[in-house]
Amino acid sequence: MSARRFDLRTLLALMAGVLMVTLMGMTVVDVIGRYVFNAPLRGAAELTELLLASVIFLGLPAVALADEHVTVDLVTDRLPDWIQPWRQGLIGIFSGAILAVVAWRIWIYAAQIGGYGGATTTLRLPLAPLGYFCAACTAFGAALSLGVPLWDLYRRRKG
Template identity: 35%
Template sequence: MANSRRDVAHSTPVEWAVRSLTFLSATALGVLLVVTFASVIMRYFFNAPILGSNEIIQLASVVLVMLALPGAAQRSMHIRVDVFDRLIGPIGRLIGDVLARVLSVYLLGILAWRAFGKLQDAAEFGDTTNMLQIPLWPFYGLLVLGAVLYALVLVIQLIDLIRTGAARDE
């Protein structure tokens, strides 16, 4: 459930950025569903597969996942297992939440850095998909954008966590 507190993680600029990416992610989901449906119909009912449909599905999946992650993090919609919450208490939960966010930001930074390198290579060498010749660099860019905004949301949550402590209602 979304955090009811009005903190930095739910400020207007963060909300705007997250909603924009979530809209793009939902659009990618729509494209993915339409292409998958059309591909199945064409392949099995008309024996005429859509060439390149797998490429479109793969690229739409990258957009879908990477642009949905910041919104899920900002709204605290990730799956959480609170088996040890009562045992470790509020301080233990706070330490666990801080460590999880720090580690996640570090790993997302590595992901963004490596994807940015791939973006540069793909742009420099004109890498495209095999069948439809779709340029790959924009998708690496969206991967970088999603990872960076996800990390930014986690950093903002980390700041809020340190300022306010562990939520008592979780």
């Protein structure tokens, strides 16, 4: 694994870790406030949803960078070794294309939400920035899903 890939993966993992620690801390404060002081954290459910969506979509590029997508190999493990890099390359093209379409549609949806000023119910936090963040993470994941297997195929072909 190259140093650049490791650094980017570390950065993505660190960002996701910060979001997870924030999510855990907020949940602890909410539970203690709810059951000990009878005063739950205002907007905790909304913040939980927003943070959880952020963690999930931030994880997409990290998974694509490591080429560790969930796979089911009922047939593929029986194929000859020489075909595996080509299969991975084709899967990368297909996955990248599907994720690019998903990113595009999320971007459009975020623009619609921003157009009518969509916000959370309690805290009135705008939802469009989260949509744009999710679209950007998905687009980055699409590029990595396409690029990583094709780069590996290129390296194997070169020697």
